[in-house]
Amino acid sequence: MTRYVLQRLFGMLTVMFTVVTIVFVIVRVAPGDPAAVMLGPDATPADIDVLRVRLGLDQSLPVQYLYFLAQLARGDLGHSIFLDMPVAAALLDRAEPTFFLTVFAILIASAIALPVGIMSAYKRGSFFDQSVTTLTMLAASIPSFWLGLILIQVFAVRFGWFPVAGYGGPDASFLTRMSHLVLPAVALGVVSSALITRFTRASMLDVLNDDYVRTARSKGMGEFRVIMKHAFKNALIPVLTVVGLTAALLVSGAVVTETVFSLPGVGNLVVSAVLRRDYPVIQGALLVIAAIYVLINFGIDLLYLMIDPRVRY
């Protein structure tokens, strides 16, 4: 068990290290002088030089890399040029809507996907199952930002049930803020439910004919308990893996969905940073989001420990 945890921990750290390196490479492949690009065409050569020194761009690449690692090790994600504040602080400022949006979307997606996927596998080949297969494929084809716009048209503009956009202004109560997240979370959740449904169905199909499910039935147990207690728990492991993998997709979707609904989240921050060539912000956001993804998957590896005794050695 300790070995398993250590193995996963080591795996996570190596992936994280590679992530950091990739981010470093991406930002340095930019053609031309990043300092000049960042400051725009009106900058004087003197300004550019000052920025170059500040960013450490006057050093050789290996030195820059070490400098970058040392900085990260101190928990320093760099300094936003445009906002003139630490990147970490800027990200933290924008974390709330993104966090809740992602959580709600996962909840909505799972609330749709798990029952539907289980039922679909259980009723394999039925009209219900075929409809589900078709609908999930359709849902996976819808761009979440487009669905967001349609939801705005219908539920915000026409019916007026939900706010059109924004996050309710600076003094909005928590509840008001959350009400701004309903439509974006639905848009995102529906689109992400497709993948989870398909995986739930597939892994349920894998276990439904397993011998221990038949054993459970042979005890005289009711179907619902057989399915949930014996089959689903065994199907849960692959499903969890997918939910973890979907987390990355979800963040992707969140970036775009935030723009649709003008939510002041991390996605919005990144998009404006791209338009302003605020590289430190892009770099920091990439790092943090990849780190969260890696952490979630590490967490899921630990969850296996709780679910599957075979992993515990």
Add this chain to the structure above:
Amino acid sequence: MAMSTPNAGNHPDALADDIVLRADNLRTHFIMGARAAKSVDGVTLTVRRGQTLAVVGESGSGKSVTSLSIMRLLAHPGRIVGGRLLYRMRDGGVVDLATLSDKRMRAIRGKEIAMIFQEPMTSLNPLYTVGDQIMEMIRLHEPVDRHEARTRARRMLELVEIPAPDKRLDQYPHEMSGGMRQRVMIALALACNPALLIADEPTTALDVTIQAQILDLMRRLQREIGMSILFVTHNLGVVAEIAHEVAVMYAGRVVEQAPVHDLFARPRHPYTKGLLACIPDAKRDRADDGTRKMLNPIPGSVPSVLALPAGCAFAPRCPLAEPHCETAPPELLNASPEHLTRCWRHELL
């Protein structure tokens, strides 16, 4: 040719007192679109109280499908399409398992009829401890609390001779060997004192020494608990050791049922005769010069359940077959009062 009287049940609902289960012309098909695999197509057999009926037959002859039909645990698209499965409940009432409602069937599974499966390695849920799985069975059928259920589960493990039962209760299936898991399956099946135990090749997947131990165990348990057993196997050696009666299956039908001694002494179906000839026998198989003779397997092969012949399914391989056999499927005939056979020409044997 003097024909014996067909053993058609004249009083279908009358189940003699000493009979626990009677399958009457059971037919279970796997229906795939327009085609049907007639995996079981005319199984008639009788299990007597406190006795063991061995069901033998080659791989694919429908032994497991018969067992699963009795438990009503057939996997889709399998379905009972005809026949009856009369079962005598412990309270004396007789029910037809083939048509019983799902709800009543659930009350019977585990409590009245329990089953041990062919696959000891995979029949236990890997995510729950052995103790939990046995306790679950007990608590499904009896109003006992966790503590008492655990005590009972522990006693069951002792009964099946698992050492250190307290420790084993908290172990997971993957921590046990195949033989140990099969013992757990037996403990599980017997946890609620079933009147009938269906054991589908409980030892086939195990190695020989473990097989012998498990057989011993089952024999002892039957003596102690007094349950009836339907014991599926394709090993005639095992039959001789454990069974009171034998039913021989071929291509989805029971072709012969008889007390074990009668059957071994004088098989009344050419297929059974062929099977017995396949058992290695040190004396018979030794040629005069002391070298081993070839065994003589039955020539030809089993017909596909997707395309059974119109008449007797064994006719194409049968040394006694005559034109009549190819067209008319034989009914179960009494070769002697206790000896049933599905052969028109059994008197020649």
Add this chain to the structure above:
Amino acid sequence: MAAASASSVDSPRISTLILQRKTLAIGLAIIVVITLLAVLAPLIAPYAPGKLSIVNRLKPPSATWFFGTDEFGRDIFSRTIYAGQLSLLVGAAATALAATVGITLGLVAGFFRKADGIVSRIIDAMMAFPDILLAIALVAALGPSLATVIVALGVVYAPRLARVVRASTLVIRELPYVEAARALGVPTWRIMTRHVLRNLVSPILVQATFIFAYAMLAEAGLSFLGVGVSPEIPTWGTMIAAGRQYVGQADWMTIFPGLAIILTVLSLQLVGDGLRDLLDPRLRKDL
């Protein structure tokens, strides 16, 4: 088993097989129609895609303008089919790039133990980035243009193919005839191309179809965000972005280009699913 033998027909013709697979046939039909519409846009489009007509701005769909007009009075139907050219081009080019890079990396990782450690690590790390976010960062680093969007999406999706190719290569390299070829001294690159790649055609084709679909979705997302191709170039994504200002007022501006994306991505997924059924019955795991 019985079911398997029932469906194994003696050397069936490809065409009948395709017709048997409804999904594949439907998907292919839709994608062919969409491609034809895009390619033949100059012949089909009733208006030039950039033709302004301020008096006719924001007109709803009608017999004159099938999909209505936008804020400059441009015909949305004409723009939608013209936009298809670019959207399909980006998707196809990104997929081709992802395939080239991914297959190479996957083969190298699967074949050379020493390279495997590093390449697998990089693949894992690349998959930790959300696809759109990584594409955004790459486009930002390279400077926005049509070419960089293609390169960025190619890089983003290459790891997925690499992973599939690597896993299959690891299996195939242990097959007896591949080991025999190696023992006979057949050069590694020939084993890779002759034996391994040939066995990999089906999984690669299936995966590539899905990547095509994802890449088109991602391109639309980038264009919508305004960090991809220039907003002046009509792609389905930029058209939806333009319609965003007129939600509730001219909904057709967003609805039709969106439906075009959905239909295209859906048909690609149908093709991918159908191909999987057709080429590799073992993978028919109802996914």
